[in-house]
Amino acid sequence: MLNLSILLDQAAKRTPAAKAMTFMDTTLSYAQLNGAANQVANGLVNKGIKKGDKVALSCLNVPYFPIIYFGILKAGATVVPLSVLLKEDEIAYHLSDSEAKAYLCFIGTPDxxxxxMGIAGFNQAxxxxxxxxxxxxxxxxxxxxxxxxxxSLMQGQSxxxxxxxxxxxxxxxxIYTSGTTGRPKGAELTHINLFSNAVATAELFEYSEKDTNLIVLPLFHIFAMTCMMNSAVYKSxxxxLLPKFDAQAVFGLMQKHKVTVFGGVPTMYWGLVNYAGEEFDYAEIxxxxxxxISGGASLPVQVLEDFKTRFGVDILEGYGMSExxxxxxxxxxxxxxxxxxxxTPMWGVDVKLVDAEGNEVPQAQKGELIYRGPxxxxxYFNKPEANAETLKDGWLYSGDVAVxxxxxxxxxxxxxxxMIIRGGLNVYPREIEEVMMQHPAVSLVAVIGVPDxxxxxxIKAFVVLKPEQTISEEDLREWTKSKIAAYKYPRIISFIAALPMSATGKILKKELR
Structure with missing residues (x-):
């Protein structure tokens, strides 16, 4: 028997008075965090949430996220974290696809x-x-x-x-992820999946009660959830918490709280290296x-070297995926x-590189990275065909080529x-293409990623317009932006007469790159 909420239960027992979560001027101890999570669990159970039910959560990096996350787990339910940037149709899809019974959504900000968005999506599901x-x-x-x-859910609860x-x-x-075909898929992560990865990560980062980590990576993202929250809670x-990356805010919190561990995606390190404000004691930081720690996308070596020069710390880079x-x-x-x-592979994980027939390739040769382990x-939830394609004989086929x-x-x-990785967030061309093709002036779209x-x-979109139709790049970009999450819309749009295609009618994206 194992419930992932044991991470918080044990921290509250071992180090009840230790600082757990700080947001702005508020700090919760591990005992307080655990007590609040217990109130959420009691509230959910009293509202009829049962073991195995799915409960969706949209929340910024504020203490409510871990409180609700662990509360859902304690109730025996399954957490369905959603990106805070999703629009109403996307939310409706995720709620319906996951079969969520309940949905907790942060109030948000004017921007x-x-x-x-959440209530509009809920009303459709x-x-x-x-x-x-x-x-x-x-x-x-x-x-x-x-x-x-x-x-009101927590009021009066023990x-x-x-x-x-x-x-x-x-x-x-x-956790929702996606391929190049169709809509996002929900990867089912078990208690042992997440527990083992959190423990292994805590050992890798050498976390201890003396550490203070700064979490600016979004907690709905698996990288932050496992590596910055769960593994940290495991070690008290x-x-x-910082809801949105801003180099000045990061340096301010690093200095104020004597931060010892920081995790980010490459764009964050790029922002830190290039921030030139003189208001901080960088030597002290x-x-x-x-x-x-860096993940989510390949880190340019130049950024890594510049960061080491400025702060004397190596950025440790890794590879992972929601699955x-x-x-x-x-x-x-x-x-x-x-x-x-x-x-190199994490503890307990086996990695191989294989060719198209599944045969292991020799060293220094390219092959698809596959792995197995706890x-x-x-x-994928309710996706047997996708599972047959991705999971074979205990090995997960990543779709990434490595040497x-x-x-x-x-x-x-x-x-x-x-798949495009923009600022550490996964963007799937097919989803954008389908949205853009709903515009009455658009005939055909091909979306690719270009280096930045x-x-x-x-994100760059090549667009073929319908005969006698016109629309400006700016108007089409704004229209698309209104239909999908802000990180997904194409910043670059190129109008062309026709897309390159194979004899069978398949769009040849390699010719667009």
Whole structure:
């Protein structure tokens, strides 16, 4: 038996007074965090949420996220974390596809009206029965008549709760990811998947109660969820939360809280290296900073070297994916590190590079990276065909092409999938193409990723217009932006007469790159 919420239960027992989560001027101890999570669990159970039910969560990096996340787990339910940038149609799809029974959504900000989008999506999802707004203050009323708030869900509930007994193979989290065909798929991650990866990551980062980590990576993203939250809670680390990356804000929190561990995607490190403000004691910040971690996309070696020059700390780079809970390989100081590589396999994980027939390729030759271990997902929720394609004989086929050098280090060199990684967030061309083709002036669209120094990759759309139709690049970009999450719309649009195609009518994207 294993419930992932044991991470918080044990931290609260061992180090009840230790600082757990800090946001702005508020700090919760591990005992307080656990008590609040227990109130959420009691509230959910009293509202009819049962073991195995799915509960969706849209929340910024504020203490409400871990409180609700662990509360859902304690109730024996499955957490379905959603990107805070999703629009109403996308939310409706995720709620319906995951079969979520309840949905907790943060109120949002004027620039990011999350609850407004959330309730609109909820109203389209017939299978989802309960909606709760996470208001800024627990006593704030619901902005939507007939629906509760997180505060009302927790009100009067006991801060004591015995976590529902779950099997290690039960699904703890459904995290949404996608391929190049169709809509996003929900990867079912079990309690043992996430527990084992959190423990292995905590050992890799050498977390201890003396650490303070800064979490600016979004907690709905598997990288932050496992590596920055779960692994930190396992070791009673003090977590400082920041909802949105801003180099000035990051340096301010690093200096104020003597941050020792920082995790980011390449664009964040690029922003830190290029920030030139003189208001901080960078020598003091560098003295406290002992570990920096990067993932989500390949880190340019130049950024890595510039960061080392400025702060005297190596950025440890790794490789993972939602389906791997997420960490598969990492540069590990005890094993060895190589700049530009994705390191060596995590503890308990086997990695192979294979050809199209599934045969292992010789060293220094390109092959698809496949892996097996306790981190491999149970499968995509209700997607048997996708599972048959991705999971074979216990191995997960990543779709990424890599090489292994003579020292056993892996280097990602290409993708078999067309997925774009923009600023560490996955963007799937097919989804954008389908949206843009809904515009009455558009005939055909092909979306690709193009290199970008700041974001890693930028999104470019090649558009064929219908006969006698016209629209400006700016108008089409704004129209698309209104239909999908802000990180997904194409920043670059090129109008062309025709797309290159094969004899069978397949668009040849390689000719567009």
């Amino acid at each position: 990011l009206p999350m609850a407004k 017939n299978s989802c029965e309960q909606f709760y707004t996470i208001t800024a203050q627990p006593t704030d009323p619901s902005p939507f008549e007939g629906h509760g708030t997180l505060g 801060p004591v709760f015995e976590s529902v007994a779950t099997s290690s193979e039960d699904t703890a989290v459904i 680390v003090h977590c400082v 560098a003295k406290n900073l002992r570990k920096t 791997g809970s997420p960490v598969v390989t990492f540069n590990q100081e005890k094993v060895g590190c190589k700049p530009g590589s994705i390191g 981190n491999v997902m149970k499968g 292994q050098d003579e020292d056993g280090f892996y280097f990602i060199v290409d993708r078999t999938k067309d 120094n700041e974001r890693g990759e930028e």
